[in-house]
Amino acid sequence: MSKDFSAMEDSNPSSNPSIHEVSSPTRRRVLQGGLGGVVTSLLAPLSSVAVLSGCATVGSPDKLIGFKSVPATRIDDLIVPEGYTATAAFMWGEPVGVAGAMPEWKADASNSAADQELQLGMHHDGMNYFPLDGSKRGLLVMNHEYTDDGLLHKDGMQAWSAEKVRKSMAAHGVGVIEIEDRNGSWDIVRPSQYARRITAATPVALSGPAAGHPMMCTAADPAGIAVLGTMANCAHGHTPWGTYLTCEENWASYFNGRAKPTAHEARWGLRKEGRGYRWHEHEERFDLNKHENEPNRFGWVVEIDPMDPTSTPIKRTALGRAAHEGAWVAQTKAGRAVVYMAEDAQFEYIYKFVSRDRVKPGGFAANKELLDHGTLFVAKFNNDNSGEWIEVSHGKNGLTAENGFANQGDVLIKSRQAGDILGATKMDRPEWIAIDPHNGEVYCTLTNNTRRGADKQPAADAANPRVNNTMGNIIKWKEAGDFDGASFTWSHFVMAGDPANQRAQTQGNIKGDIFGSPDGLWFDDRGILWIQTDAHSTNMHKDDYAGIGNNMMLAADPRTGEVRRFLVGPVNCEVTGVVCTPDMRTMFVNIQHPGESPTDRSDPADPSKYSTWPSGQKGARPRSATVVIRKKDGGMIGT
Ligand code: FEO
Numbered sequence: 086m087s088k089d090f091s092a093m094e095d096s097n098p099s100s101n102p103s104i105h106e107v108s109s110p111t112r113r114r115v116l117q118g119g120l121g122g123v124v125t126s127l128l129a130p131l132s133s134v135a136v137l138s139g140c141a142t143v144g145s146p147d148k149l150i151g152f153k154s155v156p157a158t159r160i161d162d163l164i165v166p167e168g169y170t171a172t173a174a175f176m177w178g179e180p181v182g183v184a185g186a187m188p189e190w191k192a193d194a195s196n197s198a199a200d201q202e203l204q205l206g207m208h209h210d211g212m213n214y215f216p217l218d219g220s221k222r223g224l225l226v227m228n229h230e231y232t233d234d235g236l237l238h239k240d241g242m243q244a245w246s247a248e249k250v251r252k253s254m255a256a257h258g259v260g261v262i263e264i265e266d267r268n269g270s271w272d273i274v275r276p277s278q279y280a281r282r283i284t285a286a287t288p289v290a291l292s293g294p295a296a297g298h299p300m301m302c303t304a305a306d307p308a309g310i311a312v313l314g315t316m317a318n319c320a321h322g323h324t325p326w327g328t329y330l331t332c333e334e335n336w337a338s339y340f341n342g343r344a345k346p347t348a349h350e351a352r353w354g355l356r357k358e359g360r361g362y363r364w365h366e367h368e369e370r371f372d373l374n375k376h377e378n379e380p381n382r383f384g385w386v387v388e389i390d391p392m393d394p395t396s397t398p399i400k401r402t403a404l405g406r407a408a409h410e411g412a413w414v415a416q417t418k419a420g421r422a423v424v425y426m427a428e429d430a431q432f433e434y435i436y437k438f439v440s441r442d443r444v445k446p447g448g449f450a451a452n453k454e455l456l457d458h459g460t461l462f463v464a465k466f467n468n469d470n471s472g473e474w475i476e477v478s479h480g481k482n483g484l485t486a487e488n489g490f491a492n493q494g495d496v497l498i499k500s501r502q503a504g505d506i507l508g509a510t511k512m513d514r515p516e517w518i519a520i521d522p523h524n525g526e527v528y529c530t531l532t533n534n535t536r537r538g539a540d541k542q543p544a545a546d547a548a549n550p551r552v553n554n555t556m557g558n559i560i561k562w563k564e565a566g567d568f569d570g571a572s573f574t575w576s577h578f579v580m581a582g583d584p585a586n587q588r589a590q591t592q593g594n595i596k597g598d599i600f601g602s603p604d605g606l607w608f609d610d611r612g613i614l615w616i617q618t619d620a621h622s623t624n625m626h627k628d629d630y631a632g633i634g635n636n637m638m639l640a641a642d643p644r645t646g647e648v649r650r651f652l653v654g655p656v657n658c659e660v661t662g663v664v665c666t667p668d669m670r671t672m673f674v675n676i677q678h679p680g681e682s683p684t685d686r687s688d689p690a691d692p693s694k695y696s697t698w699p700s701g702q703k704g705a706r707p708r709s710a711t712v713v714i715r716k717k718d719g720g721m722i723g724t
Pocket residue numbers: 086087106230319320334410429516604
């Protein structure tokens with residue numbers, strides 16, 4: 086998320102820094118590769134693409150990346166390399182395909198809340214592809230992180246109503262669509278037995294040590310075991326047993342807090358009026374003055390079985406509470422699941438959870454409680470490039486009743502406060518995590534942190550070495566032993582920023598194409614590291630970003646450090662979410678909030694002020710969408 090709708094007046098150094106922050110399927114835009122080819126053609130066919138079955142083979146070490154990089158731009162279009170096509174698809178408002186309930190999207194945003202509950206949500210983010218028939222048909226499960234209510238409703242936030250709140254809640258959450266490669270065009274299968282929307286109103290179960298805790302109980306749920314909804318779903322993860330993990334990031338933005346928040350509320354960034362969503366005006370549970378425990382029921386990692394549309398999503402409290410960016414799962418040689426998580430906020434922490442039990446064969450049915458039992462750790466990056474995982478368990482390391490932690494439920498609900506006591510390292514907005522499939526090194530993006538080193542803020546340290554860090558970097562570590570190791574050694578993979586920039590703190594050490602504010606991060610099976618960027622809409626024009634332009638996606642070779650720009654998104658978008666089919670011949674990339682206003686929600690009277698993507702039509706609402714990328718010669722993506 087790249088948007089902050091309000092001034093950054095927070096003085097609590099640990100509160101969330103910000104909410105940061107096409108046409109119908111029959112009129113898709115096909116974008117031809119190369120800057121010379123960005124002129125788009127409506128209704129153009131995709132080039133024929135050979136689809137091969139089976140797993141990708143590991144490329145020759147010398148040719149891990151083979152495409153010709155694209156230039157940085159500020160144009161309002163999406164660019165991919167020569168020899169590639171990119172098609173905008175799976176857009177906000179398209180019906181997901183529930184049988185008998187497939188309302189078409191209306192270009193004037195006059196769809197009802199009930200319609201939106203059956204359509205893809207807004208602001209696509211993390212996603213995963215679950216094969217049903219290899220690389221020809223599968224489920225695409227994606228997060229809808231937040232809404233721009235200036236675009237979501239026909240007349241924006243004017244005449245605010247219960248219907249608008251319901252529609253806004255319905256545009257959040259998760260979308261499950263069945264997609265199929267039909268002779269070179271990926272289409273949503275409609276109807277589909279799998280099609281589903283999970284929204285901020287869907288019943289969700291609570292499990293793990295914090296379920297039933299007194300701080301989780303509300304008038305509507307006195308047992309503290311059932312929540313309505315998941316929201317602020319940023320990045321994601323998936324498990325070896327076939328489930329999807331969706332992660333609640335800027336949930337604090339949706340609550341009307343107290344004028345004088347408690348210390349607990351302040352630590353979590355809860356404040357009066359939240360960040361202007363105004364849900365509480367018609368959904369009382371979002372007013373913590375009336376329901377003080379409701380916020381404690383958000384900030385969790387939520388497990389979803391995508392294969393069963395009747396299944397109840399489960400908030401796994403054993404993994405701790407945070408403004409969760411995502412949750413990425415590794416498996417030890419002994420079969421334990423290790424879940425890496427980062428909290429995207431200035432000066433917050435990196436965590437890992439190690440399951441007590443081993444992953445069993447048999448899918449979700451055999452692993453239903455695997456994420457309920459285990460040990461949580463938080464990372465400390467020492468200045469000598471060593472690091473350690475500090476256990477976040479009640480009764481250990483000062484997490485005792487005297488310090489405000491009477492039990493493990495307390496520890497998990499107050500994970501931030503626990504991290505403070507444990508002396509965890511305050512990071513520069515840690516976001517996505519990716520694990521090198523060849524050597525097990527773990528990479529994490531540190532997007533930026535403009536408050537690093539400011540008055541009364543934490544100083545620079547070895548892991549977060551830049552004062553006023555506008556550019557960010559990518560850190561990596563190698564565990565001692567297996568993924569459940571107690572210590573690690575770390576280094577920086579790359580410092581982002583233009584080496585030619587006049588400000589020394591901004592000069593990166595990138596070998597190749599320049600970028601700033603790395604956010605999304607994904608290793609494909611061959612070992613290519615894909616990097617996606619989220620430079621804040623409001624700092625796009627600052628001097629630091631002058632030569633960098635729109636947000637983008639790049640491919641890096643971890644062995645050589647070379648970074649090559651693969652895609653540039655349209656104006657004021659964020660590029661976030663990437664996955665390929667198993668044969669590596671189709672890539673899905675999410676474009677979030679094209680044309681986002683740098684200062685406010687979009688103006689419904691002039692919705693295409695900054696961007697017309699993907700329709701290209703003046704006056705049309707820009708739409709978040711999934712971009713389907715293929716090689717014209719049918720080859721693997723990245724070659
Ligand atoms: Fe939702 Fe941290 O990006």
